[in-house]
Amino acid sequence: xxxxxxxxxxxxxxxxxxxxxxxxxxxxxxxxxxxxxxxxxxxxxxxxxxxxxxxxxxxxxxxxxxxxxxxxxxxxxxxxxxxxxxxxxxxxxxxxxxxxxxxxxxxxxxxxxx
Amino acid sequence: xxxxxxxxxxxxxxxxxxxxxxxxxxxxxxxxxxxxxxxxxxxxxxxxxxxxxxxxxxxxxxxxxxxxxxxxxxxxxxxxxxxxxxxxxxxxxxxxxxxxxxxxxxxxxxxxxx
Numbered sequence: 001x002x003x004x005x006x007x008x009x010x011x012x013x014x015x016x017x018x019x020x021x022x023x024x025x026x027x028x029x030x031x032x033x034x035x036x037x038x039x040x041x042x043x044x045x046x047x048x049x050x051x052x053x054x055x056x057x058x059x060x061x062x063x064x065x066x067x068x069x070x071x072x073x074x075x076x077x078x079x080x081x082x083x084x085x086x087x088x089x090x091x092x093x094x095x096x097x098x099x100x101x102x103x104x105x106x107x108x109x110x111x112x113x114x
Numbered sequence: 115x116x117x118x119x120x121x122x123x124x125x126x127x128x129x130x131x132x133x134x135x136x137x138x139x140x141x142x143x144x145x146x147x148x149x150x151x152x153x154x155x156x157x158x159x160x161x162x163x164x165x166x167x168x169x170x171x172x173x174x175x176x177x178x179x180x181x182x183x184x185x186x187x188x189x190x191x192x193x194x195x196x197x198x199x200x201x202x203x204x205x206x207x208x209x210x211x212x213x214x215x216x217x218x219x220x221x222x223x224x225x226x227x228x
Contacts, residue, residue: 006156032215043118043204043219044157089156093215099145099169100208100215104156 002027004092006105014113019080021108023090024072030092032100033066033073038087038107048075080112116141118207118220126226127195135190135223139207145169146188147217148180149204157204163188192225200227 003026013019025033031052036044050057050064050073057064061080066073073092077084087109091102119138127133139146145164149157159172163182182188186207192199202224206217 004156034216036219041221043221046216046218049216091156095215096170099162099164100217101147101159101162101170101172102215102217103159106156107154 002030002092002103004090004103004105006090006108008108009106010109010111012111012113013080015080015082017080019077019084019110019112021075021088021090021110022072023074023092023105024070025092025103026071027092027094028068028071029094031094032092032102033064034091034093034102035062035064035075036089036091036104038089040086044089077110080110082112082114085110085112118205118218120203120205120220120223122223123221124224124226126228128228129195129197131195132191132193133195133225135192135203135205135225136187137190137205137207137220138187139205140218143207143209143218144186145208146182146186147206147208148188148190149206149219150174151202151204151222153201160190195227197227200225 034049038044063076087107090105093100093102147162148160151157161180162170166182177193202222204222206219
């Protein structure tokens with residue numbers, strides 16, 4: 001089955017700095033890579049995703065990159081703000097029988113200091 | 115529009131008891147997935163249902179079961195509770211299969227087994 005590794009487990013930055021979270025996956029069939037943000041006491045919120053036919057995707061201050069050859073993908077957050085503080089999860093999945101069942105990484109706790 | 119709703123929010127049970135958790139998907143979403151999230155880890159896939167049919171099952175014992183109703187809401191049942199079942203149980207809904215894989219999570223049910 002799929003195995004997703006995520007690093008670092010904790011990331012502490014100053015407000016305004018950039019943050020980068022990296023993930024690797026094992027199953028070459030995976031073709032859909034979502035990123036989720038989970039705040040304390042809440043469920044994960046889909047913030048951005050990327051598919052295997054795209055190398056990079058941006059949405060305002062966040063961007064994701066994908067290297068299918070190396071089987072790794074990354075989340076980039078620029079101009080970090082205190083409200084970006086949360087746990088971020090990467091995931092990898094592919095359609096099987098018409099269904100996508102993601103495998104999640106262990107999460108990165110991002111702390112943005114004012 | 116209402117997001118995914120789950121009930122109850124919190125639940126305390128004793129070892130050996132049974133529990134039923136409930137989920138209502140986003141309007142128009144026909145697929146529901148259940149995940150277990152232990153503190154400090156990413157969500158672990160338990161079940162996926164689409165149009166009342168089981169589409170996937172994770173590596174969980176037979177004590178875990180689920181079903182989906184004609185209105186696409188779903189129940190997760192856990193029998194003979196163990197201390198290790200203490201976790202946040204998340205429900206996610208998605209559009210009909212084949213439309214891309216995006217899953218939207220509810221706030222979760224916090225289950226504590228004593």
